[in-house]
Amino acid sequence: MNVRYSYLGDQFKNCPELWVKLKKFVSTGDFTLGKPLVEFEKKFAKLIGTKFALGVNSGTDALKLSLKAIGVGHGDEVITAANTFVATVGAIKELGAEPIFVDCDDTFCMNVSLIKKKISKKTKAIVPVHFTGYMTNMPELMKLSKKYRLPIIEDACQSILGNINNKNAGTWGKTGAFSLHPLKNINVWSDGGVITTNDKKIYEKLKLLRNHGLLNRDEVVISGYNSRLDTFQAVIGNWLLPKAKEITRQRIVNAKLYDEAFSKIPQITIPPRPNNYKIVYHLYIVFAKDRDNLLKYCLKKGIEAKVHYPIPMYLQKSLKYKNFKKKDFPVSYLHSKSIITFPCDQHLNKRQLNYVIKTVKKFYEKK
């Protein structure tokens, strides 16, 4: 049997009604900051539960523009997670600021209790990364944010509709940054991103920043970027957003099935599943003994398992100048040796899921 990782082929195989919408849209020529985009932004804000949402070119840009909007610039420090995807750090570096790393805990998100000692006079913001569909401990982080008056920009790229105590990712901080990349839970046919916020001033500033600082066609009030979500992609987003809750529900159902079965395998450890968290499983990850061989075995058996990521961010060549040692972020390091990701998306059927479980069982029985 074959359990593929990318389901993009299945997702859009049968959607004649979307094609009708797209054809109708293209004939309007309304390609840049057009009407369907405005509609999408309204729907997105409503889905997440913020006053405003703004379509931008990518999740990376959602972070970059957010940081820029709250005034992060050259020489500032921004605290973030040591195990994130490169884009978080790239956005910080692009503004001339310096990333200051905090280790994660077994939820793959930054360990909030480690932040305090990293705060300096130069700290301008904290970027918690709701990695893999988990949530950073936001209630605790908000306390810290208030105490030190440090704004929070949430990297919610992998956690759309994730929540703690029913409060969604992207609604806690000054802004929330989302990605609509083809491999994300809610996806379009290209790079794409969204920023959510409740702050009208920040919203107005972001609107300028994403479109060259143009107040209207002829007046430029600040120096901005070109970072717009294509209106064409917004048409796809509008079609997909009503399905968002169902997609999330199905992923959670799949994850529960895995959890139940894997909890009976002694060589597998399941990360904590706190009751007040809604985890949306952009990635379904467990800790596995003899991970490298398990990965090889799965691949051989037609299961496209992956590792997110085998080299943690802080050990990448691009951060060589920081002279980090492996043991500087011990939990992130340990994870990189034991984590494995199994396909968990909404298009998998029960037979495929059971095949994954059976294969993992078999691998350990063999030994």
Place this chain on the structure above:
Amino acid sequence: MKKNNSIPFVALDKQWQQEKSQLIKIIEKSISRGMWVGGRDVKEFENNIKKTINTKYVVALNSGTDALTLGLKLLNVKRDSEVITVPNSFIASTGAIVHVGAKPIFVDVLPDQSMDYRQIEKKISPLTKAIMPVHLTGSINNMDKIVKISKKYKIPIIEDSAQAIGSKFNNKYAGTFGEIGCFSAHPLKNLNAIGDSGFLVTNNKYIYQKAKLFSNHGMTDRNHTKFFGYNSRMDTLQASILNFRLKNLKKLILQRRHNAELYMKLLDRKNVFFDNERFNQYNTYHLFVIQVKKRDQLKKYLEKNGVNTKIHYPVPIHLQEASIFLNYKKGDFPETEKQSKTILSLPIHQFLKKSDIFKICNLINSFFKKGIN
């Protein structure tokens, strides 16, 4: 208000009607591959551009603005560097300079809206890291002169060719004179996608390799990051559309050139100034710009008679609110400022009928003859 016989400035709806049956198939095919970032169509696009404008390397990106930003980064322009450019461009050229932390140093323009190359040398300082001419409207700068200065002072050229795909100077394509050429394929450009997209071109292998990484987070593969880059990739879907439209580019440019010729034949030069193409230029007329007195009245008059015109651009960059920190004032660039009050862009798209151009020219000529206000 749209009148039945009104003449629009752009005609994307007509373009779609013309290409619909073929484009839908192409879009469907591209989507069904399930490959929406990178992939075959993007590679094909890069190869097509190589052939179209005769350059060694092409990197497809998210926008023309990004091409400029990345281009400057690749030339090692950074905090406290200076870049010489013009104040009559679209804001993106100066925006890119500001965003890499450098300072834009403006030189005024010539009557034909191109960079006044005679003023470049006196603006060069030890901090100058690049010269950025803008081939505005599809009309190419005097690249002989600019290249000469670039060689003399060993300062690289980055060409803003966003509006000038296919334009030539001495038979050499816009974007291939400097170290790096930057292009846009925004929906309103001559070569247009249906969303933001752009690309940069170079003959320098080292720059190319670095640009490739830059556009994808600095990642050499899924798990290794060499340096911090951007997320700036051309959508696969847009690449597939551009591949199709590239086949028609030459014809489209010819149609626009015919339209321009007709304008130049019919407009009364006593009242209307426009620049003739020089013998060593081949312009592609992304825009057709005239310079006139009583510009605002003429614009209103044309609008009243169903002709949609635009101004590119009514407020020069050095006088924008965003430029306050640069401490420029009114009068610093007299030619640019004068033109901002006299320029008017007439419809020039490939779907114009001859009769449309006759109508527009008649209106303009009679406006001045009769002194209509």
